[in-house]
Amino acid sequence: MGFLLVADIGGTNARFGLVEQAPNTSKPNYTSAQQITLRCANYPDMGSMIKACCAEFKIDMPEFACLAIAGPIEHGFAQMTNLDWKFNINELRDQLGMKTLHVINDFAALAYAVPFLSAEETKTLYSADSDPEAPICVMGPGTGFGMALLVPENGSWKIIPTEGGHASFAPTTEKELAIKSYLLKEQSHVSVENILSGIGLVHLYRALASIAGVEAQNYSPADVSTKGLANEDAICREAVITFCNTLGAVAGDKAVSTGARGGVVIGGGITPKLMSILPETNFEERYKNKGPMRGYVSDISIKVIVNDKAALVGSAAWLIHNTPALKPVLV
Numbered sequence: 189m190g191f192l193l194v195a196d197i198g199g200t201n202a203r204f205g206l207v208e209q210a211p212n213t214s215k216p217n218y219t220s221a222q223q224i225t226l227r228c229a230n231y232p233d234m235g236s237m238i239k240a241c242c243a244e245f246k247i248d249m250p251e252f253a254c255l256a257i258a259g260p261i262e263h264g265f266a267q268m269t270n271l272d273w274k275f276n277i278n279e280l281r282d283q284l285g286m287k288t289l290h291v292i293n294d295f296a297a298l299a300y301a302v303p304f305l306s307a308e309e310t311k312t313l314y315s316a317d318s319d320p321e322a323p324i325c326v327m328g329p330g331t332g333f334g335m336a337l338l339v340p341e342n343g344s345w346k347i348i349p350t351e352g353g354h355a356s357f358a359p360t361t362e363k364e365l366a367i368k369s370y371l372l373k374e375q376s377h378v379s380v381e382n383i384l385s386g387i388g389l390v391h392l393y394r395a396l397a398s399i400a401g402v403e404a405q406n407y408s409p410a411d412v413s414t415k416g417l418a419n420e421d422a423i424c425r426e427a428v429i430t431f432c433n434t435l436g437a438v439a440g441d442k443a444v445s446t447g448a449r450g451g452v453v454i455g456g457g458i459t460p461k462l463m464s465i466l467p468e469t470n471f472e473e474r475y476k477n478k479g480p481m482r483g484y485v486s487d488i489s490i491k492v493i494v495n496d497k498a499a500l501v502g503s504a505a506w507l508i509h510n511t512p513a514l515k516p517v518l519v
Contacts, residue, residue, distance in 0.1 A: 190208075192514070194507065195238075195254070195256060196297065197255060197257045197268070201227060202226045204241045205497070206221055216516050224241065226241060233273055234255075234273055235275075251288065253286055253289050254292065254297075261292065293349060302326055305493065310493055313472075313490040313491065318451040318487070318488055321340055322449035325452050327442055327452065328456030329458045335350045335352030340450075354381060357383050363399070366399050367383075367392065370395040385458075388431065390409055393407060393424055397423050400423060413428060413458070416428030417462070428465060431462070435454070436474035452490045454492045
């Protein structure tokens with residue numbers, strides 16, 4: 189039995205997990221037995237932080253690791269979006285003395301986690317008999333708006349990364365048209381991510397305040413969501429409800445656009461916090477409101493990931509299923 193090192197590394201914090209794993213077992217373990225969180229700003233580079241992580245865990249450097257990072261990976265190089273860290277993956281592997289080091293995008297890790305999450309780690313928002321042989325669309329608002337497809341392939345899963353968050357925001361009500369008109373005065377393109385993200389909550393609040401003729405306060409995304417959920421501020425409340433309605437509409441758009449008959453799964457840090465207000469919104473109706481495709485979308489379930497460490501599960505699953513020395517034995 190050995191340890192696998194997995195991580196979910198953002199611009200501010202890095203979560204590390206240790207997964208106990210026997211090689212080529214028929215029943216892999218994807219859950220981290222131990223976890224720690226380190227602040228990225230305390231380290232000059234990725235290698236230094238990984239060494240510090242192992243010191244915290246009081247272990248030797250593991251032979252196998254998978255890092256999920258917030259940033260692009262191209263041609264063997266990885267670059268953090270909100271950190272001045274760029275590294276060659278093979279060089280880092282050799283520097284650390286590992287046998288295998290995988291580096292994948294953080295949303296790809298979240299998507300890859302979906303087939304390996306327990307029932308308690310997701311919650312159904314809309315129930316339907318989805319097709320288990322069809323693609324699953326994994327999407328969600330957080331700092332930005334991520335999206336990927338999970339496609340069944342020879343008994344396993346293939347991830348298709350997308351930039352679906354940068355598709356244009358498509359208003360479907362007069363109020364949403366006014367919101368887009370307001371934002372177009374500040375930018376030439378209003379994307380889904382401009383609405384469905386942390387800063388998107390602020391964009392909605394500011395636009396709705398302007399439409400109502402009310403002076404907008406200097407609220408953060410947390411302010412808008414907290415005051416909206418508590419009904420302490422009418423404009424914040426409307427912003428949160430508009431956010432949920434738009435999320436439903438976008439989920440339906442993505443389901444139709446990608447043929448995700450296997451289901452829609454929403455990840456990211458925002459949606460679990462808004463679930464208490466969803467029944468008061470038009471989330472489900474906006475999801476189904478696709479004209480002649482209403483029946484098509486109505487057959488596709490929606491779940492939300494409630495495990496905030498799901499990316500660690502995805503990193504472990506990716507590492508185990510894509511490393512010959514660890515690959516599960518079929519029985």
